[in-house]
Amino acid sequence: xxxxxxxxxxxxxxxxxxxxxxxxxxxxxxxxxxxxxxxxxxxxxxxxxxxxxxxxxxxxxxxxxxxxxxxxxxxxxxxxxxxxxxxxxxxxxxxxxxxxxxxxxxxxxxxxxxxxxxxxxxxxxxxxxxxxxxxxxxxxxxxxxxxxxxxxxxxxxxxxxxxxxxxxx
Numbered sequence: 046x047x048x049x050x051x052x053x054x055x056x057x058x059x060x061x062x063x064x065x066x067x068x069x070x071x072x073x074x075x076x077x078x079x080x081x082x083x084x085x086x087x088x089x090x091x092x093x094x095x096x097x098x099x100x101x102x103x104x105x106x107x108x109x110x111x112x113x114x115x116x117x118x119x120x121x122x123x124x125x126x127x128x129x130x131x132x133x134x135x136x137x138x139x140x141x142x143x144x145x146x147x148x149x150x151x152x153x154x155x156x157x158x159x160x161x162x163x164x165x166x167x168x169x170x171x172x173x174x175x176x177x178x179x180x181x182x183x184x185x186x187x188x189x190x191x192x193x194x195x196x197x198x199x200x201x202x203x204x205x206x207x208x209x210x211x212x213x214x
Contacts (some may be wrong), residue, residue, distance in 0.1 A: 192198045 192201060
């Protein structure tokens with residue numbers, strides 16, 4: 046019979062179940078329904094805000110990535126310009142140093158040639174002086190031998206005078 050009473054509900058049981066259900070429904074609608082709906086709305090709004098924030102962050106990251114690429118490109122270009130300027134300055138300095146070295150070498154060579162010429166002239170003058178002294182000494186020795194007597198001296202003087210007169214005329 047217990048089983049039969051559970052299968053056939055009585056009018057009182059249906060009334061009390063309906064009354065209890067409506068009471069619980071009223072209490073839930075009065076006190077719990079609005080806070081639950083407000084919580085769901087807040088949760089939905091926070092999720093939407095988080096999604097919007099994530100989308101904005103992605104866009105910002107993409108913009109930053111593009112900006113970083115632009116900065117990297119500009120930095121590379123600036124580096125290339127600086128390297129080119131450095132190479133140009135280096136080449137210019139090398140060319141100037143070569144020019145200076147060449148000019149100094151030419152000046153040194155010119156001075157050396159002038160010194161050599163001066164030394165050569167001095168050596169020639171010295172040789173001429175020594176040759177003249179040697180010639181005088183040889184002539185002196187020869188004259189002493191040839192003009193040892195008075196007759197040879199007179200003969201030489203006459204000969205020189207005759208040549209001098211021939212040249213005058």
